[in-house]
Amino acid sequence: MRGRTSRQAHADLPEGTVEEEHGREGFAGPASHLYRLHPPTGWDEVDGPLRPHALxxxxxxxxxxxxxPVALLVNEDLRVSQWSxxxxxxxxxxxxxxxxxxxxHRGEGVLETEYGPLRYRPGDYLVVPRGTTHRVAATAATRLLAVEALGGSIGLPDRxxxxxxxxxxxxxxxxxxxDPxxxxxxxxxRVLRAGAITTVRYPFHPxxxxxxxxxLAPLRVNVDDFRPVTSPRYHLPPSAHTTFVGPGFVVATxxxxxxETDPAVLRVPFYHRNIDVDEVIFYHRGEFFSRVGIEEGMLTxxxxGIHHGPQPQAVERSRAAGPGGRADEVAVNIDARRPLxxxxxxEAISDPDYVRSWRQP
Incomplete structure (x- = not known):
């Protein structure tokens, strides 16, 4: 420890400071906590490829x-898309x-697969193994967030x-x-490979x-079945909520x-610049406690390399609410190792003013 610090991370911050975590390997590697006089997101402007976006x-x-699916973000390991x-x-x-x-995100219907059907509803995760013949048979207009593990597999993490x-x-x-x-x-x-479609026609039902x-089979699990890990005295990092893992990325819920009920503990996410991963969050439903101006169906x-953390209005809202309460939100977090x-x-659906949303009102 050097200078004015707290004794433990995310608790009892020195008066007049904000805390930033400068960490490696997501939230699993070496890290230091910096106690600043100003939020590191208090910039006037950001120009260049690291500019944050809200889609x-x-x-x-x-x-x-x-x-x-309409691709929104891509790298060599994954493709993040919207599918309506x-x-x-x-x-x-x-x-x-x-x-x-x-x-x-929205809608109901049946995921028809060669293994058999899976009924779906909002809040469902559906995993379709590579090469599985399937069809999204919507009975109500359906919007899906699609994450493709390019050349790889998606599985459950080691707990x-x-x-x-x-x-x-x-x-x-x-x-x-x-259901033959x-x-x-x-x-x-229609078979998708390397971004190109090949059409195969059969004289019988596939x-x-x-x-x-x-x-190896398709699977379904709903967020209503989740029982999150929490602590009344420590603000857990997003990695505690890891739900799926793929090559070069993780998905958390x-x-x-x-x-947190301890009055000395941070209740909104700490500022951070996870230098090893790009961060994507899709906002499904609820009140997103670390964000202001983000609506259901948006994606940040x-x-x-660029700082992020709670917006000033979210910090004030948390401070006014006091210890305890609930985070009434459902969101999907994707951390990607390689640049997206x-x-x-x-770009066409990006909010040009999002980068200025951390300014003090």
Whole structure:
């Protein structure tokens, strides 16, 4: 310790200071805590590729049955997209680029797969293994956040000391029962590989599987089944909520949870500049306790190297509320090891004023 500091991270900050965590390896590596006189997000302007973005996915049109996911952010390991489906398409889809993780933001329907069907509703995560023939058969207009593990697999994380039943018991994970279709006709399967579509036509229904066995299958789990890990006396980092892992990225879920009750402890996220990962958050529902001006269906993108943390109004709101209470929010956090690039579709729905949202009102 040097100078004026707290004895422990995220608690009892020296009077008149804000805390910043300068850490490596996400929140798992070496770190120092810097006690500053001013929030490190109190800039006048940011110019260049590290400028933070807020994307309003609600501005993307609801597409018809021919739609494929619209990529918003990409790197060599993953593709983050918005997928809107208004009805069941006449064709089936097979993603040969990687495992596909779908988060249901709006709508209801059935994920039809060759393993069998999975009914979906808002708040569902649907994992579709690479190369699985499937179709999103929407019965109500559906908006999905899509995360593709390019060339890799998506799985559950090692829970470590918490044990394998932390966050959610694997027993709540649903896998499909076979529902074979024995039909003749012309059936089209569109296969995505390296960004290009190959069309395959069959004289029989492609979902004709009468049985399956093994440890590779589509799955469904809903955020309402989550039991978040919390502490009344310590503000846990986002990594405590890690839900899925892929090559070069992790996905965490911020679910409704009690806030810290110790009056000395930070209740909003500490300022940080996780230098090893880009951070993406998709806001599904609720009141997002660390943000102001962010609506349901928006997505924020904070590149590595630039500070981020709570906006001034969120800090004041937390201070006025006092210890305790609840974070009534559901959001999906994606941390990517390699730099993400904003696509043209992402740029088109980016709020140009977001970078100035940390200014003092």
């Amino acid at each position: 309003d996915t609600g501005r993307l049109p609801m597409e018809g049955p021919e739609a494929l 489906v208004s009805e069941a398409p006449a064709w089936f889809f097979r993603d040969a680029d990687g495992d596909l993780l779908l988060f249901v 470590g000391l918490l044990g394998r039943h932390a966050l959610f018991d694997p027993a709540v994970v649903e896998v499909p029962e076979p 279709h024995d039909e003749a006709g012309t059936f089209e399967v 979902l004709d599987v009468v049985g399956w066995k093994g440890d 911020f679910a409704p949870r009690p806030l 993108f904070h590149p590595a 690039r904003l696509t043209a579709a992402g």
